[in-house]
Amino acid sequence: MNVFSGVALLLLVSSMLLYAEGSRCVQGFHSHGRSCYWFSDMTGTFAEARSVCQFFGARLVIINSRTEDDFIRGYARGKASAYFIGGSDLAREGRFVWEGGRPFAGGYQNWGSGQPDNYKGGEDCLVIWDAVGYRWNDATCSHKHNFICEISK
Ligand SMILES: [Ca+2]
Numbered sequence: 001m002n003v004f005s006g007v008a009l010l011l012l013v014s015s016m017l018l019y020a021e022g023s024r025c026v027q028g029f030h031s032h033g034r035s036c037y038w039f040s041d042m043t044g045t046f047a048e049a050r051s052v053c054q055f056f057g058a059r060l061v062i063i064n065s066r067t068e069d070d071f072i073r074g075y076a077r078g079k080a081s082a083y084f085i086g087g088s089d090l091a092r093e094g095r096f097v098w099e100g101g102r103p104f105a106g107g108y109q110n111w112g113s114g115q116p117d118n119y120k121g122g123e124d125c126l127v128i129w130d131a132v133g134y135r136w137n138d139a140t141c142s143h144k145h146n147f148i149c150e151i152s153k
């Protein structure tokens with residue numbers, strides 16, 4: 001993280017202190033349904049992304065529905081090529097769970113064509129990816145990507 005990212009972080013944290021109850025989101029966050037979303041302009045590993053979201057009192061986004069997914073993809077399109085979201089199969093290969101542990105199985109899913117492929121045996125962290133229309137792809141956790149934080153209103 002360079003000094004400009006650091007300053008941006010400080011400004012964001014300052015604005016978090018001005019967070020108002022109700023439907024509005026703090027500056028830089030985008031409102032949809034009952035959540036506010038921050039699409040990072042910085043990149044980090046999955047672990048770094050998770051830490052930054054937690055620092056804001058948020059978490060990496062969990063996508064529960066088609067409407068939420070459409071909102072996320074609509075906003076991301078044309079911006080960064082990939083964003084980490086809050087899913088992984090780090091605990092057990094091939095068993096994807098959301099942050100907090102809820103399994104994908106039985107819930108809303110929107111994998112990109114051919115995904116997840118655990119490419120070269122080393123892809124455990126979820127991104128939305130422009131190459132598959134910002135649908136879901138398992139990616140390498142240690143690579144740096146933009147990311148999306150979600151906080152409940
Ligand atoms: Ca995997």
Ligand SMILES: [Ca+2]
Pocket residue numbers: 115116117118119123137138139
């Ligand atoms: Ca993949």
